[in-house]
Amino acid sequence: MAEFKEISADASAGAKLLNWVDNRFPASKLYKEHLSEYYAPKNFNFWYFFGSLALLVLVIQIVTGIFLVMHYKPDAALAFGSVEYIMRDVPWGWLIRYMHSTGASAFFIVVYMHMYRGLIYGSYRKPRELVWVFGCAIFLCLMAEAFMGYLLPWGQMSYWGAQVIVNLFAAVPFVGPDLALLIRGDYVVGDATLNRFFSFHVIAVPLVLLGLVVAHIIALHEVGSNNPDGVEIKGPNAPKDANGHPLDGIPFHPYYTVHDILGVSGFLLVFTAIIFFAPEFGGYFLEYNNFIPADPLKTPLHIAPVWYFTPFYSMLRAITSEMMYALIACVLGGAFLGATRAKLAPVFKAGIVGAAVAVTLMMLSIDAKFWGVVVMGGAVVILFFLPWLDNCAVKSIRYRPDWHKYMYGVFVINFVVLAYLGVQPPSAIGERVSQVGTLFYFGFFLLMPWWSRLGQTKPVPDRVTFAAH
Amino acid sequence: MKKIILSLALVLGMVSGAHASGDTIAWDKAPNKTNDLAALQNGAKIFVNHCLNCHSAAFMRYNRLKDIGLTEQQIKDNLLFTTEKVGDTMKANIDPKQAKEWFGANPPDLTVIARSRAGHGGTGADYLYTYMRTFYRDETKATGWNNLVFPNVGMPHVLWELQGVRRPIYDTVEEHGHEVHVFKGWEQVTPGTMTPLQYDQAIGDLVGYLQWMAEPAQNTRVRIGVWVLMFLLCFTFIAWRLNASFWKDIK
Numbered sequence: 016m017a018e019f020k021e022i023s024a025d026a027s028a029g030a031k032l033l034n035w036v037d038n039r040f041p042a043s044k045l046y047k048e049h050l051s052e053y054y055a056p057k058n059f060n061f062w063y064f065f066g067s068l069a070l071l072v073l074v075i076q077i078v079t080g081i082f083l084v085m086h087y088k089p090d091a092a093l094a095f096g097s098v099e100y101i102m103r104d105v106p107w108g109w110l111i112r113y114m115h116s117t118g119a120s121a122f123f124i125v126v127y128m129h130m131y132r133g134l135i136y137g138s139y140r141k142p143r144e145l146v147w148v149f150g151c152a153i154f155l156c157l158m159a160e161a162f163m164g165y166l167l168p169w170g171q172m173s174y175w176g177a178q179v180i181v182n183l184f185a186a187v188p189f190v191g192p193d194l195a196l197l198i199r200g201d202y203v204v205g206d207a208t209l210n211r212f213f214s215f216h217v218i219a220v221p222l223v224l225l226g227l228v229v230a231h232i233i234a235l236h237e238v239g240s241n242n243p244d245g246v247e248i249k250g251p252n253a254p255k256d257a258n259g260h261p262l263d264g265i266p267f268h269p270y271y272t273v274h275d276i277l278g279v280s281g282f283l284l285v286f287t288a289i290i291f292f293a294p295e296f297g298g299y300f301l302e303y304n305n306f307i308p309a310d311p312l313k314t315p316l317h318i319a320p321v322w323y324f325t326p327f328y329s330m331l332r333a334i335t336s337e338m339m340y341a342l343i344a345c346v347l348g349g350a351f352l353g354a355t356r357a358k359l360a361p362v363f364k365a366g367i368v369g370a371a372v373a374v375t376l377m378m379l380s381i382d383a384k385f386w387g388v389v390v391m392g393g394a395v396v397i398l399f400f401l402p403w404l405d406n407c408a409v410k411s412i413r414y415r416p417d418w419h420k421y422m423y424g425v426f427v428i429n430f431v432v433l434a435y436l437g438v439q440p441p442s443a444i445g446e447r448v449s450q451v452g453t454l455f456y457f458g459f460f461l462l463m464p465w466w467s468r469l470g471q472t473k474p475v476p477d478r479v480t481f482a483a484h
Numbered sequence: 485m486k487k488i489i490l491s492l493a494l495v496l497g498m499v500s501g502a503h504a505s506g507d508t509i510a511w512d513k514a515p516n517k518t519n520d521l522a523a524l525q526n527g528a529k530i531f532v533n534h535c536l537n538c539h540s541a542a543f544m545r546y547n548r549l550k551d552i553g554l555t556e557q558q559i560k561d562n563l564l565f566t567t568e569k570v571g572d573t574m575k576a577n578i579d580p581k582q583a584k585e586w587f588g589a590n591p592p593d594l595t596v597i598a599r600s601r602a603g604h605g606g607t608g609a610d611y612l613y614t615y616m617r618t619f620y621r622d623e624t625k626a627t628g629w630n631n632l633v634f635p636n637v638g639m640p641h642v643l644w645e646l647q648g649v650r651r652p653i654y655d656t657v658e659e660h661g662h663e664v665h666v667f668k669g670w671e672q673v674t675p676g677t678m679t680p681l682q683y684d685q686a687i688g689d690l691v692g693y694l695q696w697m698a699e700p701a702q703n704t705r706v707r708i709g710v711w712v713l714m715f716l717l718c719f720t721f722i723a724w725r726l727n728a729s730f731w732k733d734i735k
Binding site: 057096099100102103104109110113265269270273274276277279280281283284287288290291292294295298303304305306307308481483 | 542545595599600601608699705708717719723724726727732734
């Protein structure tokens with residue numbers, strides 16, 4: 016137990032109250048550790064707005080969600096009508112609903128930007144591996160949350176999108192059909208599915224999400240924030256002032272709170288402009304087809320997930336039986352390189368070859384649809400391993416070889432192209448492009464241990480680069 | 485920063501062309517009448533008199549029509565015919581089973597039809613405006629009617645008395661060695677009670693009403709949005725100066 020602090024009898028009532036609380040709950044301690052004496056590097060740039068913005072959007076989603084649940088009815092016969100009831104009869108219901116629907120897309124925009132920031136400045140590198148891993152888990156939760164939330168309006172796209180995605184699980188060998196049945200609770204997406212998705216969307220996943228967000232921030236504050244230079248401001252050799260505070264660091268509060276308020280107001284300008292002037296966002300945030308009530312007997316001509324899932328959806332569609340031969344060639348080629356070039360004991364090499372042969376046999380015997388699911392899931396799961404894939408001598412893109420910048424540039428373009436192809440109806444040329452894109456996406460990560468070591472890095476400065484505003 | 489904005493704009497530009505593929509004919513641009521109360525009231529009248537017999541607007545309450553300038557008494561006197569109450573939603577009297585038998589499908593609910601029919605050809609209003617003006621006689625169909633934007637449509641031309649009977653004229657064009665029929669224009673077979681111009685205006689009013697009904701808050705939302713943005717611009721200015729005054733100490 017911490018020492019019990021006495022306070023002079025002349026102290027103000029507020030100080031006495033705080034002292035009383037502090038002796039029982041670490042209020043001042045938490046405030047200091049996470050705000051007033053959490054030292055963050057002073058050279059944060061534009062990209063560092065997105066963490067606090069993600070938190071803001073999370074709060075918006077939770078608060079608007081609470082109000083939506085007050086009027087929404089998770090019942091296949093009533094769901095669509097209850098959403099329209101919110102849009103017309105509930106006072107300001109349309110605003111709450113648009114905030115929630117736009118917030119879903121905003122969440123992904125902000126989180127994609129936040130992840131990209133981590134990627135280019137090496138924020139996942141030692142000692143921040145767990146910050147990154149928690150972040151990836153948050154992203155995964157967010158995808159589950161968005162997917163299940165999208166079923167709730169019970170429109171045609173809600174229904175058929177869920178139908179398509181849940182059916183994918185049926186492709187898992189042996190347990191597939193039972194697994195899909197377990198998820199749906201019925202042989203087709205129906206009332207049972209709607210009810211369980213509602214339960215997951217409003218309780219289960221948000222609870223996990225909040226826990227992970229707390230873990231993400233605690234882990235971050237334990238190791239300290241990275242910065243655009245990738246220089247450690249709290250390391251053993253980092254310069255410190257007379258009080259032992261990092262010279263390149265500034266207290267989060269007030270400097271970054273006031274800075275983030277600026278970011279928040281910029282974000283809100285865009286966010287509210289969409290809510291008030293283009294809530295459908297051309298059919299991307301609210302799909303037109305979703306204004307038709309779900310009809311299990313009428314399949315829409317073209318089923319596309321909402322835009323934020325389309326890069327992964329594209330990779331799913333790219334895995335055709337033809338593509339399987341390319342993937343088998345990659346597996347065998349990788350095993351050959353591993354067996355001939357890697358410095359490993361012969362036992363391990365034999366293991367690699369054996370595993371490659373086993374995987375190849377599985378790839379030949381199991382339907383391509385299943386491997387499509389594996390690829391789609393793998394595209395997210397692979398992000399978890401990024402801290403151990405990157406072998407570059409420096410963290411930040413600023414001091415990496417110039418061609419790394421092009422590498423990241425192509426990665427972003429590839430991701431956007433995959434997203435674009437995912438909203439398009441299938442086409443022969445689109446399929447080919449998405450296959451190349453899928454190979455690039457996985458090549459980028461799987462070959463990173465090799466390519467990230469190549470080239471001449473630039474000298475990293477001892478102090479962060481900062482010009483006074 | 486500029487680069488980011490540019491690339492974002494590029495991405496959005498690319499994506500906005502996302503839906504593309506051939507449909508039957510190009511959609512005509514519907515006039516925007518969601519702010520024209522007289523047109524909306526006329527549209528509501530046409531809707532209640534002609535559409536509501538078969539189609540419901542099950543999420544739309546009669547008394548919401550107060551938003552387009554009607555009083556409760558006017559709604560009761562002019563738009564309620566049977567036992568409905570002014571706070572009821574607009575339900576059609578047709579029996580769904582019979583409707584299915586007569587038209588092959590249940591007439592869809594029209595509350596949000598203007599939102600659901602948007603697509604690559606234009607807004608949902610454009611679609612409806614074109615749809616209601618491209619019915620033609622087709623004796624091969626059960627109802628005797630067909631439609632250019634919705635081929636083999638189950639719905640007969642309900643407003644044919646107003647528009648009269650029309651026939652599309654096609655040009656035969658040689659294209660890649662095939663003979664293709666290209667829509668050229670209309671021929672009036674028998675005149676209706678309205679001139680073509682009057683009919684177009686009436687449909688414009690009707691579509692304006694459908695568009696308004698699909699989202700009654702749409703004009704409120706834009707009006708409020710302007711104030712919200714003006715507030716946020718001021719707030720951004722203050723946040724910017726506040727930030728600068730704190731950060732001037734950081735060297």
